[in-house]
Amino acid sequence: MSMQPAGVFAQSYVRDMAIFRTWKQGAALGFFVLALLLVPTILGPRYVAIANIMLITSVVVLGLQITTGLAGQVNLGQAAFMGMGAYTAAALSSGQQWPFLVTVPLAGLVAALFGAIFGLAAVRIRGFYLALTTIAAQFIFVFAILNLPASWTGAAQGLRVETASVFGFVFNTDNRMYFLILAITAIMTVGAYGIARSRHGRAFVAVRDDDLAAGFTGVNVVRAKATAFFVGAFYAGVGGALWAYYIRFVAVDQFSLFNSVYYMGMVIVGGLGSMAGAFVGVFLIRAAQEILTSVGPSVADIFPALGSSVVFASVNIILGAAIALMLILEPRGVMHRFNILKRAFRLWPYPH
Amino acid sequence: MQPATASQPTVADRVPSPALSAEGLSLSFGGVKALQDVAMELRKSELLAVIGPNGAGKTSLLNCLTGFYRPQQGRVVLDGDKVISGLPTHKIARLGVSRTFQGTHLFTGMTVLDNIMIGRYSHMRTNLAQAFLYVPWTRREEVQHREFVEDIIDFLEITTVRKRVVGELGYGLRKRVDLARALAMEPSVLLMDEPMAGMNLEEKEDLARFILDVREARGIPIVIVEHDMAVVMDIADRIVVLDFGRKISEGTPAEVSGDPVVIKAYLGEAH
Ligand SMILES: Nc1ncnc2c1ncn2[C@@H]1O[C@H](COP(=O)(O)OP(=O)(O)OP(=O)(O)O)[C@@H](O)[C@H]1O
Numbered sequence: 001m002s003m004q005p006a007g008v009f010a011q012s013y014v015r016d017m018a019i020f021r022t023w024k025q026g027a028a029l030g031f032f033v034l035a036l037l038l039v040p041t042i043l044g045p046r047y048v049a050i051a052n053i054m055l056i057t058s059v060v061v062l063g064l065q066i067t068t069g070l071a072g073q074v075n076l077g078q079a080a081f082m083g084m085g086a087y088t089a090a091a092l093s094s095g096q097q098w099p100f101l102v103t104v105p106l107a108g109l110v111a112a113l114f115g116a117i118f119g120l121a122a123v124r125i126r127g128f129y130l131a132l133t134t135i136a137a138q139f140i141f142v143f144a145i146l147n148l149p150a151s152w153t154g155a156a157q158g159l160r161v162e163t164a165s166v167f168g169f170v171f172n173t174d175n176r177m178y179f180l181i182l183a184i185t186a187i188m189t190v191g192a193y194g195i196a197r198s199r200h201g202r203a204f205v206a207v208r209d210d211d212l213a214a215g216f217t218g219v220n221v222v223r224a225k226a227t228a229f230f231v232g233a234f235y236a237g238v239g240g241a242l243w244a245y246y247i248r249f250v251a252v253d254q255f256s257l258f259n260s261v262y263y264m265g266m267v268i269v270g271g272l273g274s275m276a277g278a279f280v281g282v283f284l285i286r287a288a289q290e291i292l293t294s295v296g297p298s299v300a301d302i303f304p305a306l307g308s309s310v311v312f313a314s315v316n317i318i319l320g321a322a323i324a325l326m327l328i329l330e331p332r333g334v335m336h337r338f339n340i341l342k343r344a345f346r347l348w349p350y351p352h
Numbered sequence: 353m354q355p356a357t358a359s360q361p362t363v364a365d366r367v368p369s370p371a372l373s374a375e376g377l378s379l380s381f382g383g384v385k386a387l388q389d390v391a392m393e394l395r396k397s398e399l400l401a402v403i404g405p406n407g408a409g410k411t412s413l414l415n416c417l418t419g420f421y422r423p424q425q426g427r428v429v430l431d432g433d434k435v436i437s438g439l440p441t442h443k444i445a446r447l448g449v450s451r452t453f454q455g456t457h458l459f460t461g462m463t464v465l466d467n468i469m470i471g472r473y474s475h476m477r478t479n480l481a482q483a484f485l486y487v488p489w490t491r492r493e494e495v496q497h498r499e500f501v502e503d504i505i506d507f508l509e510i511t512t513v514r515k516r517v518v519g520e521l522g523y524g525l526r527k528r529v530d531l532a533r534a535l536a537m538e539p540s541v542l543l544m545d546e547p548m549a550g551m552n553l554e555e556k557e558d559l560a561r562f563i564l565d566v567r568e569a570r571g572i573p574i575v576i577v578e579h580d581m582a583v584v585m586d587i588a589d590r591i592v593v594l595d596f597g598r599k600i601s602e603g604t605p606a607e608v609s610g611d612p613v614v615i616k617a618y619l620g621e622a623h
């Protein structure tokens with residue numbers, strides 16, 4: 001009856017608590033990591049660029065997976081939190097010449113503090129109204145950047161960013177950046193799993209499922225919600241810093257409400273609460289965006305009457321419709337469907 | 353306390369202080385008086401039943417004891433000297449007051465195991481950074497509390513479902529998980545709101561046995577709100593009877609069942 005792989009009886013609780021319980025699972029991870037390491041060698045520069053953006057987005061969406069997926073707090077301000085991180089990294093690297101290894105965690109922290117404010121708002125408001133409140137983060141972010149001294153933020157012009165360098169090694173090509181981004185993404189992923197299966201992760205889910213009962217069980221609900229936003233925004237901030245170092249230029253319109261909505265879409269498509277789902281959601285939606293935007297211009301060529309803005313709008317409508325359809329067919333996300341298949345396969349051909 | 357009181361021997365010096373007590377609790381919702389000047393006392397390792405017709409104020413009393421409702425008057429004292437009324441629910445829970453719910457309030461998206469592990473939340477110390485890095489100490493702490501939880505799982509005989517998501521379980525099992533989660537908190541008092549409502553006879557007997565075991569093996573004093581009079585008469589040491597927000601009777605099962613006021617209240621409900 002239990003959900004463990006057939007024939008696996010936990011030798012000890014340590015084994016039982018591990019993320020990978022069979023050698024097959026470990027091997028699958030090994031292959032996946034190997035494939036990721038080979039991306040720059042096998043695929044061309046265009047794909048490396050896409051992979052870089054996907055990985056950065058994954059970090060941001062992992063965070064949203066914690067705030068919204070685990071703790072159940074709707075968040076349409078994730079792009080603003082990301083922007084806070086991006087600007088922090090940009091300002092500290094260009095203005096102050098601070099090193100990458102210092103600016104990235106700091107960017108996370110600044111975003112996290114900004115996010116925690118909205119976590120406190122989540123104490124009194126929920127659902128739709130919380131969504132509206134987090135949208136305010138987008139406006140506060142733009143307002144702050146445009147009104148802070150232009151020498152810090154570049155105001156409407158945006159900010160140029162130094163190349164990332166770690167202990168003298170300069171990450172000045174897309175391929176080099178790929179490995180740097182991959183390393184940080186790996187750390188953030190392991191961290192997300194750590195938090196998810198710790199007492200904090202359980203408290204988040206408890207607050208999501210029944211905040212009353214969570215309180216009676218000793219969880220400080222106010223603090224848990226603020227923490228969920230803090231952690232989620234920290235991820236957005238780190239993702240923002242990576243974005244800044246990769247694009248080497250930041251501007252407010254890179255972090256719009258539009259992006260926040262897409263991040264939510266990625267979380268939902270991947271499956272709420274699933275860390276692996278964050279990657280699946282990012283991959284599927286980013287890939288769809290790539291395909292549609294590369295098909296788009298040729299469509300505009302064939303039917304010049306449509307114009308590029310109509311094509312751009314249709315891309316979003318098609319994607320939006322796909323996400324909506326997905327929600328209707330499998331509201332618990334792709335990862336949920338995958339787990340059902342996996343379980344069926346594992347037990348096959350025995351029904352029990 | 354002023355030194356003058358120390359020289360006067362008080363009742364508290366001679367009688368062991370109650371595990372949990374309430375004095376003069378009054379609570380109303382608009383015109384509805386849910387509780388009127390209710391006092392109660394839960395003695396150490398005692399099983400106290402709270403009974404009364406529907407709407408008598410039983411759940412309201414439990415909600416005042418656990419900090420979910422703030423009584424307009426009166427106070428709740430834990431261990432004879434800690435005033436807990438006015439504290440937020442999670443603080444009261446951490447001081448050792450644990451409860452189960454009328455119906456269930458479980459975390460339906462989590463496994464049985466994780467639901468019960470939440471009971472250990474405030475006994476665990478891992479901070480965010482340690483969780484992020486999943487340092488060896490965090491792993492060790494997790495194992496240590498997992499062992500504690502597994503003991504409770506064995507005790508309540510829910511071993512076979514420990515990895516199941518609670519949302520998939522039947523009502524009887526859910527009530528047991530609810531109790532398991534409350535016990536995982538290592539409470540100093542346990543409050544149960546109609547744990548047996550909606551159960552069949554066999555499930556009731558099982559749960560009654562577990563409740564008695566909790567009291568015997570762990571010595572935890574228990575307040576149980578229950579409608580099934582047969583069960584109450586069987587397991588309770590003392591009974592408090594509420595009606596229209598007032599305490600109308602109190603005593604041993606024999607005393608209460610012979611009390612004309614109680615009989616009248618219950619007959620009044622029947623017709
Ligand atoms: N949150 C609330 N808002 C308004 N009225 C309430 C609230 N909680 C309880 N009441 C009222 O207080 C009175 C006592 O309710 P309570 O739930 O404590 O009764 P009970 O003894 O637990 O009843 P039952 O046996 O049906 O569970 C009822 O009249 C009820 O309608």
Ligand SMILES: [Mg+2]
Nearest residue numbers: 410411412454
């Ligand atoms: Mg009730």
